[in-house]
Amino acid sequence: MSFVSVEDWAPKGVAALEPAAMTALRLTNQSVTVVASAGAGKTEFLAQKAAYLLETGLCPAPKRVLAISFKRDAAKNLAERVHQRCPSDMARRFDSLTFDAFTKSLVDRFGAAIPAPYTPAPTYSIAFPGRRDWDDFLRVQGAPNQSGQTLSYHITNAALPIDQSDLSDGWKRMVKAYWDKSLRDPNDSLLAFPMLNRLAEFLLRENEQVRRALRLTYPFIFLDEFQDTTYAQYQLLTTAFLGSNAMLTAVGDDKQRIMGWAGAMKDGFERLEADFQTTEVALLSNWRSHADLVAIQQVIAHAIDDQTPVVQARADRTIDDDIAAIWTYDTADAECEGISDWVANQVRSGTISPDEVAILVRMRADDVEAELSPIFARKGLILRNVARNVGEIAIQDLLAEELTEAVLPLIKLGARQRSPDDWLIATKLQETLRGIEPEDQDGGASILADLEAFVLDLRCFMRANAPSEACCDEVFKKALDFLNEKVFRSAVSAYNRDRDYTRVKTGFGLLLHESSENAQSWDEVLNRFEGVGQTPLMTVHKSKGLEFHTMIFLGLDSQSWWSLKPTSDEELKSFFVAFTRAMQRAFFTRCAERGPTINWLEEMLAPAGVPSVVGPE
DNA sequence: TCCGAAAACTTTTTT
């Protein structure tokens, strides 16, 4: 295997990385925190650094790079980008996992080495306890007046083993009882992810061999969205890697820390610097937004942190009209009418398509959907509440599910004449399911023959039958039969339990039904299923990491926004996250009916070029 | 069944 020398290595697939990114990339003999503000090219930076480590031999086989993200799609995107940026035999040594997948893999591989009585049964299942479950447990324990939320907090934060000598503490006793209950019966052992985290931490702390093996495997650790790391996750990280030669690359932005209420560390970056002696490098480009938007972003960024460095805008402005404003209406009705009229006009004039503008809200997206959706419909627009449940799964989660990624390409092949991407996806999946290597000629030929036969049959059916609920069911069934449901389910570990699989399958069927309502063609059904041409609606939290041509934040008023605790600065950070989703334009709406204007915010934004106007135009 | 008080809830990820 030939390596590229450190001096000769250059980024691939992009023109260049900014100097700060190159600096952070070449820091490989110490840990580094990379402050990456909105649109700084975080994923690209991490992918390039992975390529650098693998291609130069700084991370030689069999050593690997471990990347930890929070969300599945973030982990997946990063892995995909690394595969685009370096040879596949090297990209295979890049492990991109979510925090939970990482802890679960440790427990699953080395669970037997966890000291009693915390050794988990190999047959345990994952639990997703809700409020009710915690409360019920407390009631059974004879403590009906205690808060289940507090119990969940204590379980998440109590390191194992639970101190037996100190069971006079009521909460410790409850935590111990919960562990006992969860581990006692090997045939009915249910563990929640925070518990797997504690088990993994205990394992690494107690077992030197496992710890050493982990450290030998991973000399380089990437931490994505580090500002969202919880205290328990950080503890696992220090047990695993503090005092080793592992070099950390933590990427994040404190100005986008809006998960404090969910346990994100307040002082994460400081702790990391103290524990791992990290050097801080700030990325100084914004590839998402144009200069006029970035100038306004800087004003907000400065209000959050007055040490914020100046960021250079790298995107071009393509809009001549207003790019930022606060729109004021008298009533909530007028607000909804105004927004939908504006979007309809934009679409009619050909400025943007409906799916390029996103509606963001602070909370209760379902309520806003109920209010706004009918008005959108009257103007010929479709609002897509991405968090809305179809059955027991949210639309946006359903679209990222393995089932959807396997079935949808098959249905597309039936509905559309040319679809080489879908063909490739379907072929690759068959290779995986059948255990056939890409080089295997005979295997490849049989896949080709089967896939051609399937597509021919499906096309026949879809041409002969207009979209209807019954036909959707039939098409879905044909696709599942082709996949071989049994084989497919055993290939996806998350689908082992009936309940988990049914949740996804039912959701898919429901969204397909919905999409077929009054649809003129199968192509239209598929577009509706995927949200093509629909205006997305979501909370600010859900919008994290996404970007939109135009962003409209609905409800910038004291009632829906600033009513939360004024003690924390997370409101301003939420506002910053919303604003920085916009590539070209960011608008905020409010109405007098819902509460008074937020003076200090308007006073801060007005000089930056965000006027308060009475509705658009 | 009704009324007023108290409590819950808002923002979310995860195989």
Added chain:
DNA sequence: AGTTTTCGGA
């Protein structure tokens, strides 16, 4: 903080 749900007593 403000709105909605639940609960207990009558």
